[in-house]
Amino acid sequence: MTITNRGRPQTGRPIAAKRVITVYTTSANVAERQSAPPSLAISTVIFALRPSESSGRPTLWLPLVRRIREPFKGLWALPGGPLTHAESLQDAASRNLRDTTGLAPSYLEQLYAFGGMHRSPTQRVVSIVYWALVQPTEAALADESENVRWFRADKLGSLAFDHNGIVDYALWRLRNKLAYGSIAYHFLGEYFTLAQVREVYEAVLDTQLDPANFRRQIKSTPEIEETGEYLQGGKHRPPRLYRFTGRPGLDPDNRSTS
Amino acid sequence: MTITNRGRPQTGRPIAAKRVITVYTTSANVAERQSAPPSLAISTVIFALRPSESSGRPTLWLPLVRRIREPFKGLWALPGGPLTHAESLQDAASRNLRDTTGLAPSYLEQLYAFGGMHRSPTQRVVSIVYWALVQPTEAALADESENVRWFRADKLGSLAFDHNGIVDYALWRLRNKLAYGSIAYHFLGEYFTLAQVREVYEAVLDTQLDPANFRRQIKSTPEIEETGEYLQGGKHRPPRLYRFTGRPGLDPDNRSTS
DNA sequence: ATCAGTTTGAGTCAAATTGACTATAACTAA
DNA sequence: TTAGTTATAGTCAATTTGACTCAAACTGAT
Numbered sequence: 184m185t186i187t188n189r190g191r192p193q194t195g196r197p198i199a200a201k202r203v204i205t206v207y208t209t210s211a212n213v214a215e216r217q218s219a220p221p222s223l224a225i226s227t228v229i230f231a232l233r234p235s236e237s238s239g240r241p242t243l244w245l246p247l248v249r250r251i252r253e254p255f256k257g258l259w260a261l262p263g264g265p266l267t268h269a270e271s272l273q274d275a276a277s278r279n280l281r282d283t284t285g286l287a288p289s290y291l292e293q294l295y296a297f298g299g300m301h302r303s304p305t306q307r308v309v310s311i312v313y314w315a316l317v318q319p320t321e322a323a324l325a326d327e328s329e330n331v332r333w334f335r336a337d338k339l340g341s342l343a344f345d346h347n348g349i350v351d352y353a354l355w356r357l358r359n360k361l362a363y364g365s366i367a368y369h370f371l372g373e374y375f376t377l378a379q380v381r382e383v384y385e386a387v388l389d390t391q392l393d394p395a396n397f398r399r400q401i402k403s404t405p406e407i408e409e410t411g412e413y414l415q416g417g418k419h420r421p422p423r424l425y426r427f428t429g430r431p432g433l434d435p436d437n438r439s440t441s
Numbered sequence: 442m443t444i445t446n447r448g449r450p451q452t453g454r455p456i457a458a459k460r461v462i463t464v465y466t467t468s469a470n471v472a473e474r475q476s477a478p479p480s481l482a483i484s485t486v487i488f489a490l491r492p493s494e495s496s497g498r499p500t501l502w503l504p505l506v507r508r509i510r511e512p513f514k515g516l517w518a519l520p521g522g523p524l525t526h527a528e529s530l531q532d533a534a535s536r537n538l539r540d541t542t543g544l545a546p547s548y549l550e551q552l553y554a555f556g557g558m559h560r561s562p563t564q565r566v567v568s569i570v571y572w573a574l575v576q577p578t579e580a581a582l583a584d585e586s587e588n589v590r591w592f593r594a595d596k597l598g599s600l601a602f603d604h605n606g607i608v609d610y611a612l613w614r615l616r617n618k619l620a621y622g623s624i625a626y627h628f629l630g631e632y633f634t635l636a637q638v639r640e641v642y643e644a645v646l647d648t649q650l651d652p653a654n655f656r657r658q659i660k661s662t663p664e665i666e667e668t669g670e671y672l673q674g675g676k677h678r679p680p681r682l683y684r685f686t687g688r689p690g691l692d693p694d695n696r697s698t699s
Numbered sequence: 700a701t702c703a704g705t706t707t708g709a710g711t712c713a714a715a716t717t718g719a720c721t722a723t724a725a726c727t728a729a
Numbered sequence: 730t731t732a733g734t735t736a737t738a739g740t741c742a743a744t745t746t747g748a749c750t751c752a753a754a755c756t757g758a759t
Contacts, residue, residue, distance in 0.1 A: 221481055221524060223567060266479060268565060272556035296554040296569045297694050298530035307526060309481060311554045311567075352693040378707080396747065398708070403745095419706040420754040435610040436555050636736080654718065656737070661716095677735040678725040700759100707754075716745070724737075729730100 226263030255343030484521030513601030
């Protein structure tokens with residue numbers, strides 16, 4: 184599927200974000216750092232659509248947690264935690280996501296394993312990062328507190344560790360996957376209008392799309408099923424409701440269980 | 442870019458390969474296994490084109506190493522090893538590849554982090570797997586020995602651990618990336634003919650492609666540069682040589698160094 | 700009840716792309 | 730010199746795309 188825009192220019196490849204990060208050093212010296220085994224952590228980039236404060240149109244948001252200890256104490260960071268022994272990588276991501284934000288994602292996929300040597304000033308840590316999509320009904324129920332808050336994906340400040348770069352990469356992957364095909368529907372509920380699908384594309388790609396051409400292209404994909412129902416209660420002509428019948432891709436780490 | 446075939450059907454999504462694997466148990470019990478920290482390993486799937494023994498046409502091959510200790514002693518496995526402390530993930534993959542096969546890849550990208558709980562019968566091990574492409578000149582120099590051998594990618598036996606599934610996934614990613622755009626050239630040298638590019642596509646996708654239409658599509662991509670030179674010494678009309686001018690994608694774990 | 704305003708949804712049309720195919724050029728081997 | 734083979738250009742109908750028009754269906758204000 185090819186979706187064309189008629190608005191602002193698109194960001195193509197991964198954005199090489201150069202940021203200045205203040206490094207808080209601790210008492211750990213280089214020798215200690217090199218002898219300790221690299222620790223394994225799981226983090227998650229969670230995307231949801233929420234109405235923009237200004238325009239009211241749906242935009243991309245993600246929840247972050249405030250760090251309550253060094254390093255980077257006080258800064259915002261991706262939700263994450265260590266890998267425990269009785270769970271698979273994906274289960275760990277899923278559990279962590281639930282523990283920190285109360286969210287249950289409708290889509291969860293591995294993003295990348297980040298293992299650069301100076302990601303954390305105190306020790307070598309390898310993070311296996313997942314990315315998730317949650318539906319708006321879910322997202323509205325998410326716990327928010329002093330230490331958990333939603334941010335617009337295009338208005339994050341300086342995050343802890345290399346998390347700005349991770350979010351940039353996750354955004355690139357999201358846009359890629361969207362252009363590729365069947366990911367947009369995981370932002371929506373079971374039933375949706377074609378205009379809602381278009382709003383997902385417009386929010387993620389940050390462009391305006393021609394409604395008529397967009398609907399023609401979406402309707403030509405076999406994974407979209409027309410229901411007999413209409414969305415009532417709107418201000419204008421009631422739009423028909425559709426359903427997504429495709430299956431999300433398998434986790435290559437879990438092939439034997441399928 | 443869209444490349445159409447006129448031959449055998451294509452494999453679309455990841456192949457869910459179910460295989461029976463004999464598990465060699467050791468003296469380590471469940472308690473020991475759960476208390477030990479998950480160990481981190483790096484493995485690599487290395488692809489190269491080599492002439493088929495039967496037809497002589499280029500086909501996909503990959504080098505495997507024989508396991509010399511339990512578990513899976515005697516079986517073939519992907520080259521790999523532990524992650525040492527002074528190197529990034531990609532450096533570890535690159536070094537490991539050189540150590541075990543003597544190869545220097547022209548392309549190296551992270552494939553996936555595999556961390557299922559029962560991948561190894563003795564301990565929990567998380568493998569960060571890379572995939573690499575090497576040029577035929579390089580591949581010809583690769584060390585081969587009793588314990589390192591090249592196999593046709595479509596004729597592997599039963600491999601150690603979950604390595605059959607990993608190779609299947611790597612193949613899927615390779616075919617995907619090929620259809621997407623600018624990966625084929627890393628199988629070739631600096632100069633190449635359009636027929637050689639077509640042979641790469643035919644070998645990887647396992648189809649026959651129309652030479653005329655293929656050349657039209659390849660020539661329409663901006664990353665291909667026509668050189669003034671021709672490949673001499675062939676049996677027929679000397680084909681023009683081309684050059685690839687695109688850059689491979691950045692490693693998201695190394696953005697700050699670019 | 701009627702009309703203005705807005706969104707849904709179908710359709711038109713020229714331009715661009717694709718897939719199947721033909722034809723000629725340029726070389727080698729016999 | 731000729732037959733065989735590959736390289737390369739080009740033709741043409743079918744399909745897809747991008748820009749656009751227009752009727753249908755609803756709400757809210759007059």
